Amino acid sequence: NAGVTQTPKFQVLKTGQSMTLQCAQDMNHNSMYWYRQDPGMGLRLIYYSASEGTTDKGEVPNGYNVSRLNKREFSLRLESAAPSQTSVYFCASRGTDSNTEAFFGQGTRLTVV
Amino acid sequence: EDKVVQSPLSLVVHEGDTVTLNCSYEVTNFRSLLWYKQEKKAPTFLFMLTSSGIEKKSGRLSSILDKKELFSILNITATQTGDSAVYLCAAPGGSNYKLTFGKGTLLTVNP
Numbered sequence: 001n002a003g004v005t006q007t008p009k010f011q012v013l014k015t016g017q018s019m020t021l022q023c024a025q026d027m028n029h030n031s032m033y034w035y036r037q038d039p040g041m042g043l044r045l046i047y048y049s050a051s052e053g054t055t056d057k058g059e060v061p062n063g064y065n066v067s068r069l070n071k072r073e074f075s076l077r078l079e080s081a082a083p084s085q086t087s088v089y090f091c092a093s094r095g096t097d098s099n100t101e102a103f104f105g106q107g108t109r110l111t112v113v
Numbered sequence: 114e115d116k117v118v119q120s121p122l123s124l125v126v127h128e129g130d131t132v133t134l135n136c137s138y139e140v141t142n143f144r145s146l147l148w149y150k151q152e153k154k155a156p157t158f159l160f161m162l163t164s165s166g167i168e169k170k171s172g173r174l175s176s177i178l179d180k181k182e183l184f185s186i187l188n189i190t191a192t193q194t195g196d197s198a199v200y201l202c203a204a205p206g207g208s209n210y211k212l213t214f215g216k217g218t219l220l221t222v223n224p
Contacts (some may be wrong), residue, residue: 031210031212033212035214040122040216041216042119042201042214042215042216042217043156043201043203043214043217044214045211045212045213045214048210048211048212050210056210056211058211059213090155090156092212094205094212099144099145099161099163099205100161101147101158101161102147102158102203102212103158104155104156105155106154106155107154107155
């Protein structure tokens, strides 16, 4: 049982380049999330998706776009990467039928130079 | 806007000490509070609390929720170096979809 799978694990981009972070879950969860983690800042919510076909902004959405392609997949796109987007990115998923915990992918370490 | 605030932000103790980590929250339509432990990778789930005053326990870790005062504590007794980690708390808010995390408490346990 894979849980939440994120790709890639590491990426180095030049300023202005674009890229897409991929996330897939196999737990039939409705809700999916993208967070970024910077030293001392905890997990800050970028975007979330309550269900297939819906997405909402979180705390720090600027510079990012997302797509909920289907129930399994939720991708995060950086259209024009900036050094301020250097961070560790985590995807998570969660069922919403009752009180449930979130399950996390292993993270993507992104460096923008 | 939903808020989750953790304190202290960092803590250094010696092996064998007992520590208490704090988490206060302000979220709409509160349903549950979650605790996670994060070592050098993805957060791992510790506890979910939904009812006031009922302690959840797992080995040397325990946690309790106070819905009247809007906070939770995580206790770790007889700390070990393996307890060194960032401890995160989170609460789903609004329509139960948005999951907000605090900044975490960095716990360092020295031998």
